[in-house]
Structure formats: C-alpha cells, structure tokens
Amino acid sequence: MASEASMSADNRINISDRLKRLFIRLGILPFLLVIAVIVFSLMSDNFLTGRNLMNVLRQSVYLTIVSLGQMLALLTGGFDLSVGTIVALSSVVGALAMATAFAAMPEMVWLAIFIGCFAGILAGTMVGVVNGIGVSLFNVSPFMMSLGMASVGFGIALYLTGGVPVYGMPQQFGDIFGFGALAGIPVPVYVAAIIILCLYLFLNWTPFGRYFYAVGGNIKAAGLSGISTRATLFWTYVFCAAMAAVAGMLLTARLDTGEANIGASMPLESIAACVIAGVSLRGGVGRVENVVLGALFIGLVQNGMNLARIESYLQTVVLGALLILAVIADQIRLRYVASLKR
Amino acid sequence: MSSHDREDAHPGDAHLLLEAINVTKQFPGVKALDGVDFELRAGEVHILFGENGAGKSTLISMIAGAARPTSGEFRFNGSPVHLNSVHEARALGISAVFQEFSLIPQMSVEENLFLGAEETRSGILQKRALHRRATEILKDLDFHLPVNLPVSRLTRAEQQMVEIAKAFRSELSVLVLDEPTASLTQHETEQLFRLIARLKADGVGIIYITHRMSEIREIGDRITILRDGHYIDTVDAKTTSEDELVRLMTGRVVGQIFPTVSYNPQQTLLEVSDLATADNGVRGASVTVRRGEIVGLAGLVGSGKSKFTQACFGARQIASGMVKFKDEDVTGLSTRKMLDRGFLYLPSDRKNDGLMMMRPVRENVSLASLTQRPVSNGLVLSAGGETRMATELAERLHLSPMRIERTVEHFSGGNQQKAMLARSLTREFDLIAFDEPTVGVDVGTRAAIYRFIAELCENGAAILLISSDLPEILHLSNRAYVFYRGQVQAELEGAQITEENVLKHFFEREAA
Numbered sequence: 002m003a004s005e006a007s008m009s010a011d012n013r014i015n016i017s018d019r020l021k022r023l024f025i026r027l028g029i030l031p032f033l034l035v036i037a038v039i040v041f042s043l044m045s046d047n048f049l050t051g052r053n054l055m056n057v058l059r060q061s062v063y064l065t066i067v068s069l070g071q072m073l074a075l076l077t078g079g080f081d082l083s084v085g086t087i088v089a090l091s092s093v094v095g096a097l098a099m100a101t102a103f104a105a106m107p108e109m110v111w112l113a114i115f116i117g118c119f120a121g122i123l124a125g126t127m128v129g130v131v132n133g134i135g136v137s138l139f140n141v142s143p144f145m146m147s148l149g150m151a152s153v154g155f156g157i158a159l160y161l162t163g164g165v166p167v168y169g170m171p172q173q174f175g176d177i178f179g180f181g182a183l184a185g186i187p188v189p190v191y192v193a194a195i196i197i198l199c200l201y202l203f204l205n206w207t208p209f210g211r212y213f214y215a216v217g218g219n220i221k222a223a224g225l226s227g228i229s230t231r232a233t234l235f236w237t238y239v240f241c242a243a244m245a246a247v248a249g250m251l252l253t254a255r256l257d258t259g260e261a262n263i264g265a266s267m268p269l270e271s272i273a274a275c276v277i278a279g280v281s282l283r284g285g286v287g288r289v290e291n292v293v294l295g296a297l298f299i300g301l302v303q304n305g306m307n308l309a310r311i312e313s314y315l316q317t318v319v320l321g322a323l324l325i326l327a328v329i330a331d332q333i334r335l336r337y338v339a340s341l342k343r
Numbered sequence: 344m345s346s347h348d349r350e351d352a353h354p355g356d357a358h359l360l361l362e363a364i365n366v367t368k369q370f371p372g373v374k375a376l377d378g379v380d381f382e383l384r385a386g387e388v389h390i391l392f393g394e395n396g397a398g399k400s401t402l403i404s405m406i407a408g409a410a411r412p413t414s415g416e417f418r419f420n421g422s423p424v425h426l427n428s429v430h431e432a433r434a435l436g437i438s439a440v441f442q443e444f445s446l447i448p449q450m451s452v453e454e455n456l457f458l459g460a461e462e463t464r465s466g467i468l469q470k471r472a473l474h475r476r477a478t479e480i481l482k483d484l485d486f487h488l489p490v491n492l493p494v495s496r497l498t499r500a501e502q503q504m505v506e507i508a509k510a511f512r513s514e515l516s517v518l519v520l521d522e523p524t525a526s527l528t529q530h531e532t533e534q535l536f537r538l539i540a541r542l543k544a545d546g547v548g549i550i551y552i553t554h555r556m557s558e559i560r561e562i563g564d565r566i567t568i569l570r571d572g573h574y575i576d577t578v579d580a581k582t583t584s585e586d587e588l589v590r591l592m593t594g595r596v597v598g599q600i601f602p603t604v605s606y607n608p609q610q611t612l613l614e615v616s617d618l619a620t621a622d623n624g625v626r627g628a629s630v631t632v633r634r635g636e637i638v639g640l641a642g643l644v645g646s647g648k649s650k651f652t653q654a655c656f657g658a659r660q661i662a663s664g665m666v667k668f669k670d671e672d673v674t675g676l677s678t679r680k681m682l683d684r685g686f687l688y689l690p691s692d693r694k695n696d697g698l699m700m701m702r703p704v705r706e707n708v709s710l711a712s713l714t715q716r717p718v719s720n721g722l723v724l725s726a727g728g729e730t731r732m733a734t735e736l737a738e739r740l741h742l743s744p745m746r747i748e749r750t751v752e753h754f755s756g757g758n759q760q761k762a763m764l765a766r767s768l769t770r771e772f773d774l775i776a777f778d779e780p781t782v783g784v785d786v787g788t789r790a791a792i793y794r795f796i797a798e799l800c801e802n803g804a805a806i807l808l809i810s811s812d813l814p815e816i817l818h819l820s821n822r823a824y825v826f827y828r829g830q831v832q833a834e835l836e837g838a839q840i841t842e843e844n845v846l847k848h849f850f851e852r853e854a855a
Contacts, residue, residue, distance in 0.1 A: 218701060226678070
C-alpha cells in the first residue's frame, strides 16, 4: 500500500482523467444535469420533492415530443424551424374543428374530440408534407423551407382565429388529455411514453429507421446503397410535423383553448434539447433516449428557475446561453477525441 | 546505365536551381517519402515518374511550401532554405500548379489571378492596375481568357489555364506542373508545350509530373523515378526505353502485389449498348461483362468510365442506350432494384460517396443489405445477425483494429476501404463494380484488395474494375475497355492489354 498522500494525488489524476473520458463518451448532458440538480436544490427547498419532479415530467412532455421530431430532422442533416408554427396551427385547427363538431352534436362528445384531434394533427402534418416536398423534391435548404413555412403556418393560424383564442371544446377533452391522470401519472406522460417507445423501436430496430442515420451520415453513400434518399427526407419532415402536431393537441387540452401564439419558443428549445443531448448538427448521430433526457433537462432548468423566482425574461437568456454552451462543449469534446487518437 | 546517362544528359554548366537532400516525410502511420534526393537544373524539364502513392505529390507539395519535411533539407541556388508556406516559396519564384485547382468559382479570372497578392494603395484595392496586369499576363502567355468572367463559367481547360497563369504573377524560377494536360485538348496542350519551351530558354526549371510516355519524350530532359516513397533512379528522358521506365516504376514487387487470376468466362451478365448519359459525360459506350472475368475500364480521370458504370447502376440519369443485366432490360432502374438483381457499385471517393464516417463499421458494412437476411427479416433488424455478419466479414478482410463498433473515421484509409469493400460480401452479388478500389491505400492493403477481387471473380462473380492506375488494369483485367471522352476508344483482350496499347488510347486517336 502506498502512502496516503501519494494515493490522493493519484486519485486526483484518475478522477480528472475519468471525468474527461466520461465527457468524451457521454457528452455534456450528464454534467449539466448534475449541476442543475445541485444548484436548484440549494436555491429552493421545494425543488427536489417527488411532487415537483412529477410536475417537471408533466411540463416537459410537450417539449419532449417536439424534440423527438426535431431529432429526426437533425439526424438527416437538416432542421425544422416550423415546429412552433405546427404546434400553433394544430392547436387552432383542432380547437375550431372540435368546437364546431361539439356545437353541432353536443351528445356525441367522443366523436367531437376525435374529429378535433384528427383535424388538428392533419393540419399540422400538412405543414410537414409541404416541408418534405420542398426539401426532398426541390432541394430547398431545410433552413429556408421551414423558415418560410413557419411564416405561412403562423399567418394561417392567426387568420383562422383573428388572433383570438378558440373556446367551446368539450369539458372532457381538457379533463382527460390535459389534467387527467392514471395511477398517479398524468395522461400526457403516457402519450409521450408511447411515442418515445415507438420512435426508439423504429429508429433502432427497423431498416427504415436506419435509413435516417444513413441519409444524414452520407447521403451519397445511402443513395448508392439502394436507399431512397428522397423518400427518407420527405418522411423526416412529415414525421417531425406529426409529432409537433400531437404536442400541439396535448397543449390545447391543457390550456382548454386553441391559440395561435403558443409554441413560439419551440424551435429554439427543441434544437437546444437535441444538441445538448449530443445530436450532431452535421447529421447522422443522435439517440432517442438522450433527446428525452435533453428535453427533461430543459424542463428541469425552467422549473428550477421558476422556483428560484428568476424572471421569465432572464430565463430566455439562460436558455440561449445553454444552447451555445452545449455547442461549444461539443467542439471541445471533438478536440479531446482527436487528441486521444494521437 | 543511369549514372552514365545522367552526365551525358546535361552538360555540367547548367547551374543547380533546387536540391532536395535526403528528404523524409512522415505522416501518421505512413512514410510518404523516405530519404529522397532530387535536383533541378536551370532550364530543364525534370519529369517525376511513379505510381499513385509513390510520393510525387508529397515531394512537390514540400517544394511548393505547402508541407514541411520531417527531416532532410532543401537548397535553393545552393543555400539551404526552409519553405514554411506557399507564400515563402512564391517569394523565391517557386510556383506550383496542382491537379486540384485553388480557384474561387464565384470570382472573376483577374480576381483569382491575384488572390492573396492583391495590389493595394492605403488599403484600397487598385482594381484598374490589377486589370491591366492580368491582361498583360494573359496576353504574354497567349491565353485567350475573358478576364472579367467568373471562373465558374469557364471550361475545365480554361480554369487550368487560369491556374497556370497564376504562377506568372511574379518572377518565376521554378515551375511545378502536376499532370497539367489531363484536362487540356490537343491544341491547348501544344500551346502549353510552347510556353514550357520558352520558359526553358529563360532558364526556368520545370518539375513535371505525368504518366504519359508521349509527353515525356516530347518535353522531358531527365526523369526521376519514385516508388513507395523511395528514390529509385534518375535517367535520361530521350533514351530510356519505356519497358525500362515501367520496370523502374513498378519494381520487382509487381509479381507479389498482383495475384494470378484464372480466366474462365461464362455466360454474359451485363450487356450495355450505346449508352449515353443526360449530362453528356458518356456519349455512346458499349460494354459487355461475363461471369468469371475481370473487365477493366481504363482511361483518364473524367473520361467517363465512372459515369458509365454509375449510369448502368442506376445512380446517374441515362439519356439513351440500353442496359441489359442477366438478359433483362434494366435501363434506368433505381439503385435499389439493381442491388436486388445482384449488381453492386462501390464508389471511388469513400469519404464523400461511400462511407458514413461518424457511424460504426458494422452499420457501414450492412448499409446496402439492410432489408436482407441476416441483417433483418425485411421489417425488423436483427442485432445478432448484423453483428455476426459484420464480425465475420471484418475478420475475413483483416480489419485492423478488429473493432466493428468503432466509428469509421477513426480507421486508416486502407481499413476504411476494407469496411466499404466488405459490402460486396453482404449478399450474393453477381456483378461488382470497383471504382478506383486502391486510391490512397498502402501497398500491403492494396495487395489484399487485389487478392480479394481475384477471389470474388474465381468464385464466379463478374468484376468491373474502373481504374486510372495503369498497372492495376494491366495485371488484373482479362479484358479491358479504354475510355476517352465518354466513348469506348478500344477493347483489348488478354495479351493485347499492354501499357503501350492502353496508353495509346488514353488520348485522341490522331495523337497516338
């Protein structure tokens, strides 16, 4: 046995070396999570309670679902700036359709809810169809395509409502999909769980899922390997929009109104969640489980800042800074990887 | 013979312009140059000769200041120099024209000519003076180029002329030309040769890289041969025979690198008649490939041999002509359908066209067979099946290190190539097209790749070998087609496939 002093010195080197290796393997997210939990539990006693954590989980559902869609776009080497608009449009269209159907046949509540959800998700998905056609067929850059569609969709949502929230949906919609719980767990969490599971199985266990990684990894190699790159890109934006639309309907249920100005922060937050979770902006790299953690992390930070009574304007500053920090961390990680190679 | 010739070739009075003494360049894992000596006299054209990867490019990039030697020294006019940048080399009058152009497509000819050496007065561009000087230089060179046009609107030959003209923006003492005629027409080539003659008369030393015998004879004074990073010999360009040059270039290693392939052709697999592509890169080419034979497609870079194969494979739009595979008309089918019929194309540029660099080897190997057993049952992937297959293939190809979960970018060039070649074994392919299968891989891996190709062929597959590397075509193919400007210039068989015969058809017919 070596002496105490030299052992502690050894340990210190080991720990920093191990941290470095851990950083290279896992990325920045685990470190940020630990720091956030420590900081916020010091700032507020209510933070680390089961009740509050369940709250975080419920609040993060919407961002999680949108981020999973965003991840598909990032995987194929693009991104989708129209996810916020899709959330808004599906909310407005869904609420209008549901309210109209409910007014026409007040006794058939479930049919009205179904019609509303169907219409909302369809409307949101259509934005993705247009995005997909633009990107895959006409080679429009995803940046321009989704930026343009963000404006188009937002305009339509405002036009449909005149900027006024849509009321008149059946009580049951909000009661179940907004505030309902099963075995103590909120209903939206189940919806998110189902989407997470399906996407996980799809991306990791089907050939079609692998195509998304291939197209983002090297679109020419994918093409020469018999993968239809156009179809893959098209479905990327359709799936992404469909998920954002589902999030939009869940958010509508929670708010009990259809609103055109929800989801404005979604593009930034969803990209941040993905990047923090190690999804490569160059495409081809990213894992479902990490993105879920990334979205939860952003929810955790927002919740913690609320509890610590940090002003909402400042919260926006923190979020932007976190996004940039994550990108810088990724660059540092790449440099570490390169140095390890030598 | 060589030392004797060397004395005769040039009387001793021409002074030594540039010397490389015992120069070594070490790249991670590879010694690109190993103790090479080289000298250039004023007023001579010194040819650098050697196979791909022999170290020619490394040597000239050090002379041009773009890379620094690991050890050894350079002397310029007798005194040692350290060329730390292209700028410093330029200041001495050393200019290089590389194969890859360093032109900004959106900028005009004159802006490109003076890029990095703009004339300014108190920080303001002197556009009129630049325009005047650009016009002067081009006139002096007898290059008829529109100075105001963006470079992107010029033909490749014209771009090459801009690149050459760049060397003349300051006093010139050493000019390096790396296969400058590859994209020039006969007329433009003659123009370039006249220019070279003029420079020689002015006492400029010219280092010239080429594979073309006719050019060596026409303009060369001395030839230095490199092989696998080693200096082999310096010989006289006018008197050394072609056979001798090839022997020096390839060395005795040839027999060991290239396997002997038994030749027993069977039924016809691929039958292409009068194929033309929509982009005009291929203009009416006909090729047939039979089971059990290796068919070489030779020709210069850009002669249409790659485009031809890509078009057959469904990766490039076909304008006219017919592709028949296993007696079925498959013209214009998608790559997926071609794969399902048993035709695989492996691209030349593994980084840009072949591999997902940030994904593991396993995924890169299985990429073209994701809907096939054992990778999946069509709907669901089988982790075990995929891993087992990838491991087996990696072992068979001696992937090093043997770690299939490692991302491809962390492997050496040769092992990256193996990861891509392994794709040809992921299902039963009847026809496999290898496009430049040994670009940028070391000699050992090259031998392994050749054995691999020969094995596939002997097991009854048909092989299309697309290569700009002449020895590859000479030693491996049973039959060869020589492409020139999108057309088949010649079909050679068996003993007809000699260096002279193939090279003869690399160029225009009247030039041969």
